[in-house]
Amino acid sequence: MKDGVMGMKQLPKRSGEYLFEIVMRRHELRSTMMTSNRPLEDWGKLIGDFPSATAILDRFLHRAETIQITGRSFRLEKASGNPGKNSNSTKAPTGSAADPD
Numbered sequence: 001m002k003d004g005v006m007g008m009k010q011l012p013k014r015s016g017e018y019l020f021e022i023v024m025r026r027h028e029l030r031s032t033m034m035t036s037n038r039p040l041e042d043w044g045k046l047i048g049d050f051p052s053a054t055a056i057l058d059r060f061l062h063r064a065e066t067i068q069i070t071g072r073s074f075r076l077e078k079a080s081g082n083p084g085k086n087s088n089s090t091k092a093p094t095g096s097a098a099d100p101d
Contacts, residue, residue, distance in 0.1 A: 016049030020056050027059045034060060 044050035
């Protein structure tokens with residue numbers, strides 16, 4: 001089995017097993033939030049382990065609320081020099097008032 005690729009990084013061979021272990025320990029005990037820019041059907045290939053990916057998604061999606069966000073990337077808009085009307089309202093805070101820059 002080849003190493004999986006999650007995002008841009010190559011994952012070690014047993015990453016799917018390790019992620020599955022984390023998910024199993026939290027399943028129905030704690031809330032878990034996962035974000036991804038990849039469709040669910042790609043997870044087997046990304047993790048490099050189809051059975052683990054299937055088991056992980058089975059537990060993630062059990063009683064889950066999924067939110068699909070669509071639209072243009074804010075970073076790509078900003079890089080093109082066209083950040084849009086409300087660009088200041090979407091910036092993340094840079095620190096607390098007690099933490100000077």
